[in-house]
Amino acid sequence: MQHIQTIQTRDFAGCGECQTSERKEAE
């Protein structure tokens, strides 16, 4: 029995093209 479910996340560990608060194109 699996007791722990792990959600897929991007490892925490820059092009500067992100929106101020565009990988999107590559995917």
Add this chain to the structure above:
Amino acid sequence: MIHAYRLHGKGIVLDIGSGSVHVADPLAYEMITQWEQARRPVPGEPEERTELRTEIEALIRDGKLFAPERFGETDFAALAAQRETPPVVKALCLHVSHTCNLTCDYCFAQAGRYCGPQALMPFGIGKQALDFLLGASGTRRNLEVDFFGGEPLMNWQVVKDLVAYARSREAEMGKRFRFTLTTNGLLIDSDVIDFVNREMANVVLSLDGRKEIHDSLRRTVSGKGSYETVVPKFRDLVQARSGKNYYMRGTFTHANPDFTQDIYHMAALGFRSLSMEPVVCAPESPHALTKEDIAQVLQEYERLALEMARRRGTAEEFSFYHYLLDLAHGPCLFKRIAGCGSGTEYLAVTPAGELYPCHQFVGEKDFCMGDIWRGVTNQALRGAFCGCTLYSRPQCRECWARLYCSGGCAANAYHASGSIRGIHEEGCILFRKRMECAIWLAAERFGNG
């Protein structure tokens, strides 16, 4: 370092070193949170505990639990040193109007005037600002310009002319402009709707929710509430852009710590992209949230997450700005550490052409960074903002949420603590709760396939 919490029947464990998110059953939650003791087998223990220990040890080996941070302040400094110098500017907040046709009591810009005279930005100033951005943006391809105020629709022709000018320079300069607009809605007409829906990547429509809440604070100069005027206009605009790329954006105050009722009201009006933000004002203001209000707001965030999960997949589903969390494709490490880029990549431009670190600093003369003709001349101030990261705030070092919040808002920190390297403690408390709820929603979605 881990952060473990229970919410709405789920045990959630965040691994801060890696960003991994785990949903643990009660026994797993107990063993992980007491791992120092639980890691050692006890003779005669139930087989289930032995199996679970193996499962936890596998996650540790995979670097997904109790993972050491594989980067630090010196790594970030090395990354920052590789960036273009002087720092490029990629986003401008154009204050095309320092005047407003509403007199909202809680406005941080004091009825849009920012402690100065009423003013509209002439086209020539806006054009020079765009030229400054084109020249200062280095190798950045995606540039952002937000039309802000005051009320930007009070200077509508200039907005349209500036967009046309920017578009005329895109191909030649190899740049792509992303325009956004924030409006109180009073002056929306068919021309505005057509143009905004053609040219603006996102539009923010200010609505505080229930009519009595909205009209109590968002009144015209003559003292009349604006709800009945703006709601039909907002509906027309949203419908014309097929319900995409907009936010209904409200502010909640001491008058409505039960702000979720305002969110549900906006959803009932047919709006689906929603945001309600806590008022930021002096503690002595009658609109300021009290300690009792904050306690209620934290509960409201939890209730909101539960209600959103209930509505998922139904015609009543809506999104909430702070719960839009992309765990699988989140931002890069640099952005997680450096934050919004105010005072470095992002600057605000006044109607007279002065540069400020962001819209919330406009009018505070000590924070004037230069102007659109000479560029950034206050290098000491730019240096201070370049160094303003989550590593520069001692309080952030032990906070589990630091890589989600990036150290928070420099302006809020300054107004709360007197230093851009301080923190806005109330904001931190609310942010952490929102992150817990957003991650719970992600876990709920994951669990339901």
